[in-house]
Amino acid sequence: MHPLRKQRIYAIVTVLLGAIAALVLVMSALSKNMNLFYSPSELVSSNVAPGSVVRAGGMVASGSIQKSTDSLEVIFLITDFQNSLSVTYNGILPDLFSEDAGVVVKGFLKEDGTFLAQEVLAKHDENYMPPEVAKMLNKIE
Amino acid sequence: MNRVWSRIKNWLIAMGSPPHFYRWATSSLPWLAGLAVIVFCAGLIWGLGFSPTDYKQGDVYRIIYIHVPSAILAESIYIFMAISGFISMVWRAKIAGMLINSAAPLGAGFTLIALLTGSIWGKTTWGTWWVWDARLTSTLIMFFLYAAIIGLHSSIENKTKGDRAVSILAVLGVVIVPIIKKSVDWWQTLHQPSTFTLTSSPSMSPDMYLPLLVCVLGFYCLFIFMLTNGLRAEIISRERDKSWVKKQFFKY
Amino acid sequence: MLDSLQILFIMDGKGPYVWSCLLILIIIITINIIIPVVRLKRIYREGTLEE
Numbered sequence: 001m002h003p004l005r006k007q008r009i010y011a012i013v014t015v016l017l018g019a020i021a022a023l024v025l026v027m028s029a030l031s032k033n034m035n036l037f038y039s040p041s042e043l044v045s046s047n048v049a050p051g052s053v054v055r056a057g058g059m060v061a062s063g064s065i066q067k068s069t070d071s072l073e074v075i076f077l078i079t080d081f082q083n084s085l086s087v088t089y090n091g092i093l094p095d096l097f098s099e100d101a102g103v104v105v106k107g108f109l110k111e112d113g114t115f116l117a118q119e120v121l122a123k124h125d126e127n128y129m130p131p132e133v134a135k136m137l138n139k140i141e
Numbered sequence: 142m143n144r145v146w147s148r149i150k151n152w153l154i155a156m157g158s159p160p161h162f163y164r165w166a167t168s169s170l171p172w173l174a175g176l177a178v179i180v181f182c183a184g185l186i187w188g189l190g191f192s193p194t195d196y197k198q199g200d201v202y203r204i205i206y207i208h209v210p211s212a213i214l215a216e217s218i219y220i221f222m223a224i225s226g227f228i229s230m231v232w233r234a235k236i237a238g239m240l241i242n243s244a245a246p247l248g249a250g251f252t253l254i255a256l257l258t259g260s261i262w263g264k265t266t267w268g269t270w271w272v273w274d275a276r277l278t279s280t281l282i283m284f285f286l287y288a289a290i291i292g293l294h295s296s297i298e299n300k301t302k303g304d305r306a307v308s309i310l311a312v313l314g315v316v317i318v319p320i321i322k323k324s325v326d327w328w329q330t331l332h333q334p335s336t337f338t339l340t341s342s343p344s345m346s347p348d349m350y351l352p353l354l355v356c357v358l359g360f361y362c363l364f365i366f367m368l369t370n371g372l373r374a375e376i377i378s379r380e381r382d383k384s385w386v387k388k389q390f391f392k393y
Numbered sequence: 394m395l396d397s398l399q400i401l402f403i404m405d406g407k408g409p410y411v412w413s414c415l416l417i418l419i420i421i422i423t424i425n426i427i428i429p430v431v432r433l434k435r436i437y438r439e440g441t442l443e444e
Contacts, residue, residue, distance in 0.1 A: 008231045012312060019313050027320075035329040036274040057329060094268030096197065104272075104331055121267045124198065126333045128205070129346045134196035189411065190401060200404035200411065207414045246428070250421045258414040265410050367425055374429035377436055391440050 037104050040083040050109045056085060057104040057123070065099060078103055089117040096122035157236045159376045160385040166373045173369055177362040184210075184356035192352045204262040206353060210360040212255035212280070216318050218248035218364065219283060219311075222290070226311030229304055238304030239379065241311055242294055243371030247364060249287035256280060267331055275324035276332035279317060286314040300379060 027034070037057035038046070048054055061084060064077035072091055077084045087105050097103060102123030107116045129137075155161050188206030195202035222241050229237035259277070260270045271277065290307050297303035325333055345353075380386050387393050402408050 005231050012227065012230055016312060016316075020316055023316055031328070034275050034327075036272065036331055037329055039329070057331075094266070096266050097268075119269075121269055121272065121331060123331060124266050124333075127345065128195045128198075128202055128349050130193035130348070131196040132193075133346055185415070189415070199407055201407035203404075203411050204414050207418050211418070243429070247425055250425045254418050254421050257417050261410050261414055265407065363422065367422070370426060371429045374432040374436075377433060381436055381440060391437070 039080040040078060040085040041080055043085060043109070044083050048109060050111050053106065053108050053118075055104055055106045056087075056115060057102065058085070060097070060099050060101055060103050062099045078105065086114040087117050087120075088114060089120050091118075091120070093120055094122040096124055157234050159236065159239075159380055159383075160389065162236065163373060163376050163389065166369045170366070170369060170373070173362075173366040177359065177366040180355065180362045181359035184352055184359040188352035188356055192349050193346075195349075198266055201262065201265050204258055206356045208255055208258040208262060209353060210357045211251045211258065213357055214360045214364055215248055215251040215255055215280075215283065216321060217361075218244050218251065219286070219315060219318055222248065222311040223315035226308035229308040230312070235304075235379075238300070238308065239372060239375045240368075241290065241304070241307050243368055243375045245287055245290045245294075245307075247367050247371065249284060249291065251360075251364075252280065252284040252287060256284060263331075269331075272331050274330035274332055275328040276321065276330045279321045279324050283314075283317045283321060286310070286317060290314075 037055035038048070040056065040058050043054075043056055056078065058078035058080045061077040061079045066075045068074065073088065074090075074093065075086065075088050077086055079085075087107075089105065089107075097120065102125070104121045104123060105115065105117040106119040106121075110116055156165065185206060189203050192203070192206075194200050222244050225237045225240040225244070228234055229241065256277075259280075263272070264270050290310050293310060294303045294307045297306060324330060377386060377390055381390075402412070404411055
């Protein structure tokens with residue numbers, strides 16, 4: 001290969017590696033901030049001040065949803081299977097909100113350690129399947 | 142082996158010459174269009190009309206047949222531009238610069254499709270149009286990179302200088318692609334979880350997966366057609382004063 | 394036949410979401426195909442006028 005071209009390749013690779021190194025440094029410094037939400041365990045261990053608006057996420061614990069009969073208020077537990085957090089929300093829930101499904105809530109911790117949500121978002125997974133298959137899998141389980 | 146390599150090399154050099162590529166493009170464009178239309182429509186009709194519904198999301202999950210191929214293609218186009226940028230910087234091949242120029246609007250378009258369809262899908266399933274999580278944000282950054290490449294080149298009068306500037310941006314910007322790919326594993330995002338799939342669950346079922354595969358293939362075919370279509374215009378626009386253009390394009 | 398088309402179109406109320414995604418796809422792709430065609434036409438017109 002022409003020596004000039006070789007030199008250009010070295011230059012490009014060096015600059016690219018430098019850029020990647022810089023990016024890795026920046027990202028590892030920002031890593032915490034790039035998470036959209038805290039898990040219940042993280043919320044417990046990091047002292048998030050009560051009243052500051054944060055996002056928390058986890059699974060809605062099965063059997064934990066309590067709906068109020070005369071208002072839109074709903075109380076449920078979100079869990080990461082180590083710690084759980086009691087969430088109170090007053091509003092319309094997304095269609096995919098259900099037990100044993102992922103959820104991300106935005107709001108703040110109250111003094112009593114429960115979470116008051118202003119927004120509830122449903123997570124979904126990448127396991128798409130037809131209803132019949134889902135039914136069969138349920139039976140097997 | 143050596144012989145095969147030298148043939149490939151000769152073919153590449155021939156295709157790299159604008160008049161040769163222009164002739165090839167003009168004769169094969171209808172075939173490329175036909176192939177793209179067939180595969181693209183087959184995939185979309187199968188996916189949107191005939192694949193089974195999802196047990197949880199119902200029919201709205203069908204957006205996947207538009208959203209996922211667009212996103213995959215958008216990332217692939219960036220990698221393609223980075224390779225072209227590398228070739229343009231090392232070998233100073235004029236065609237490589239033209240390739241970046243014609244690929245950038247397509248990449249921007251498919252990124253925009255992925256963002257908009259994702260937003261619509263998010264509204265119905267998550268309950269929000271937009272959230273600043275790592276996957277969505279990094280994809281938006283890729284869109285800005287595409288926009289920067291388009292803007293940078295059109296703002297530089299000298300085409301050779303423009304090619305060089307755009308190549309640098311294409312090569313350096315490619316780091317965004319692995320970040321987008323791995324963002325859902327590295328950080329907690331609203332987009333498609335990896336944290337909560339530890340519970341034993343199957344992947345997508347084959348009668349949903351196969352149409353998606355055809356869609357991805359169809360999008361790639363479409364890209365090849367669109368790129369050839371764009372590159373033809375780019376070549377003529379840049380070489381309009383050359384004698385071969387006068388002969389072949391203006392037919393003097 | 395008509396019934397099944399209607400079912401396909403409505404998709405249990407989710408139809409508008411899916412079909413607007415398809416519309417976005419088609420619009421953006423069409424724009425990206427037309428731009429180079431228009432560009433070539435314009436170059437041709439300018440080029441033939443000069444001579």
